[in-house]
Amino acid sequence: MASPLEPAFGYQRDQFDQTCDYCGAVFEVTVPGQKGHEEREEYHCPECRKEFHCRASNSPSVTLKSPRTDGRSGNYHG
Numbered sequence: 001m002a003s004p005l006e007p008a009f010g011y012q013r014d015q016f017d018q019t020c021d022y023c024g025a026v027f028e029v030t031v032p033g034q035k036g037h038e039e040r041e042e043y044h045c046p047e048c049r050k051e052f053h054c055r056a057s058n059s060p061s062v063t064l065k066s067p068r069t070d071g072r073s074g075n076y077h078g
């Protein structure tokens with residue numbers, strides 16, 4: 001049985017490791033959630049700044065876990 005009480009505060013919606021498909025860096029993405037307030041939010045690879053999107057209540061936070069592997073030093077260009 002689901003509780004009839006919806007939490008009024010945010011919660012951690014998701015957390016996962018992602019490998020950037022541009023530079024090969026691995027970073028952890030922590031996605032905040034809040035019922036009724038989730039929409040398309042953007043976050044960026046901490047190494048090359050490539051933009052990714054997911055559903056969240058606010059901008060997800062990213063933590064670098066493994067540096068880029070592509071040997072380049074510039075930022076991602078679409």
Ligand SMILES: [Zn+2]
Nearest residue numbers: 020023045048
């Ligand atoms: Zn990257």
